[in-house]
Amino acid sequence: KETLTLLSKSMNVNLNTAIHFNVKYETVLFISSDSTYLNDDIKTEIQALIPILQKIFLISKKKDIIDPGNDPLYERLKRYSGCRSVLIIPCFYESELTGIVLVGKKNGGFDNTEKNFLIEFTEFFSFAAKLGMSLELKNEFEAKLNQxxxxxxxxxxxxxxxxxxxxxxxxxxxxxxxxxxxxxxxxxxxxxxxxxxxxxxxxxxxxxxxxSYGKPTTKQKETISIKSFIDELSKSIIQTFPPEISFDVDIEDNIHKTKGDSTQLYQVILNVCVNAKESIPGSGKVKLSAANFTINKSNKIRFPFLPEGEYVCVSVEDNGSGISKENLDKIFDPYFSTKQKESVSGIGLYVSYGIIKAHNGHIEVTSTEKLGTKFEIFLPATVQKKKETKEITEKIILLADDEETLRDLLAELLEASNYSVIKVSNGDEVLKVLTEEIKADLLIIDHHMPGMSGLECIREIKKLKFDFPIILSTGSTHFSTTLNLEEENISAIIYKPYDFDDLLKKINEII
Known part of the structure; x- marks a missing residue:
């Protein structure tokens, strides 16, 4: 009865902690299909048990006590556990092998009553174990949703x-x-x-x-070769690392390509690598890796916000000071940092998180204090497409913006670059210029204008069947995901505040 009571109590467990206890002469050891938990009283090393455990999992095909006979591995298991007899009972839940329970007796063997009880107990234990896993996954999902x-x-x-x-x-x-x-x-x-x-x-x-936080940019159509990208990035990183910190790169063969803004992704990964370097107080190592990764039904719970499919996983791992559990939940908050103010550099993890989300990706972080940290960046895989090139010519530009100061400045800069500029302040004036048969080779129009918005004006132009390229100007970044640029007859979107050199380059490419 005492044994029954203690065994029953053991069903109330946390699956991510060791499941073990001693009852008089018995020793119990639970081994899950992906982890092994050992009783602290069993003086052994996990490496010594690996070949034994692998063999046990191979022969665990039925809901019954495993009889290993005189297998030398079984003898080693008894010796390592310090028990004279060991029962090996597979745990099943809905026909899936979830783990193994080993019950060891230091003196004597097990009678049929004990064996039958342990088989019955293991069925209840399997249910409790699976329930524990489900609850942990549920809590993890809720935490990610709240974040x-x-x-x-x-x-x-x-x-x-x-x-x-x-x-x-x-x-x-x-x-x-x-x-x-x-x-x-x-x-x-x-x-x-x-x-x-x-x-x-x-x-x-x-x-x-x-x-751009959490929203794609217009450069998202750029196809990026991960191997070339990381090779180039590594050259910059190595130059900034001191000799006492090693930097290793490991790229999987036939690594997929991805789409995105290479400048932004460069900043994100560089920032994570610099953080990894700065987390190492003396000598240590940082490893940058890239591998193909598939999200499917078996691991979907880990990525609740990503669709199933092929991804590229870029990871940065260090053996530095690690991040405390308390700070791990805050590292993506804006302006949060454990560094001194004067040593803060880079774009920050808050912006990094937004950039990766904008690329339809995800960042995961695992860390243990005094052992190190691992960042994993998941990006959707894609197939490379060829870029189109267009002839550069000088043309007449129709410029529409309700901000007079900005409109005049932009017009003066365009004229200094040998473009002719017609300035208007709203959508109605744009339509008036066009209906008066004044020729324009390009329209640059701000979206946020009083009265008719830039997008509404573009749609009116389409109805009137005017055919010329249009650049939509805006301070908001959501258009790249909500608009079909081809259907709306929009050649490009430019974002405020302008980089005038980039703007001129884009104009030349379009007309």
Missing amino acids: NQRFETIGKLASGIAHDLSNILSNIFGSLDLIKKKYTLEPGVEKLVANIEHSSIRARELTRGFL
């Missing part, structure tokens, strides 16, 4: 603020470009202008990071 909802809310707030900042920064950049082109600056003034430009560039990158 995802928190990031969505933060992203919307940040995007709204960044949208207003982008217009201000566009004016600053336009003014700086005109100052440099129109005036000869004294050395002291030139240095001040350079400082303003440097700070503005930093502000623009931060603003774009918040604007």
Whole structure:
């Protein structure tokens, strides 16, 4: 009765901790199909048991006590456990082998009553074990869902603020470009202008990071060779690593390609590698790996927000100081850092998370304090397509923007690049210019204008059957996922604040 009571109590267990106890002369050991848990009282090393456990799993085909006979591996198992007799009972749940229960007796053997009880007990134990796994998976799923909802809310707030900042920064950049082109600056003034430009560039990158948080960019159609990408990235990383920290690269043969913004992905992986380096107080190692990965029914619970299919997994692993459990839930929050303020660098994990999400991917982090951290970045696999090239010519541009200062600045910059510019302030004026048969080779139109929006104007142009390329300008990044550019007759989307050199390059490519 005492044995029955203690065995029954053991069913209330956590499957991710050791399942073991001693009852008088008995020793119990549970082995799951993917992990092994040993009684602390059994003085042995897991490596010594591996060949025994592998063989046991191979012969566990039926719901009965396994009879290993005089197998030498069985004798070794008894010797390692310190028991004279050991029963090996497979655990099944809905015909699936989930693990094995080993019951060892230090003195004597097991009678039929004990054997029958243990077989019956194992059936209940299998159910309890499976229930424990299901509860853990449920809790993990809920935690990921809550984290995802928190990031969505933060992203919307940040995007709204960044949208207003982008217009201000566009004016600053336009003014700086005109100052440099129109005036000869004294050395002291030139240095001040350079400082303003440097700070503005930093502000623009931060603003774009918040604007694009969790949303794809127009560069997402670029096909990226993972091998070439990581080879190039590794050259930069190695130069920044001190000699006492080794940096290894491991890329799977025939690695898939992916689609995305190579600049953003470069920043993300570089940032993770730098963080890994900085987590190592003295000597250590960082490993950058890339491998093909498939999400299917068997592992879908681990990736609740990703569709099944082929992915590329880029991982960065270090043996540094690790991340505490308390901080692990905060590392993707904006501005959270365990570093000193003066040592903070890179784009931050908050923006990194948003970039990967924008690429329809996912980041997972596992870490143990004093042992190290592993970041896994999952990106959808794709097939490379050839890029189209277009002839560069000088044309007439119709420019529509309700922000007068920005409109005038942009027009002046375009004219300085030998384009003719017709300026208008709203969608009605665009239609008026076109119906007056004034020729335009390209329309650049802002979406957020009073009255008729940029997109509504583009649709009216389509109804009137005008045929020329159109660039939609906006401070919001959601259009790249909600719009079919070809159906809407939109050649490209540009985001505020503008990089005028990039804008000119895009215009030349289009017309």
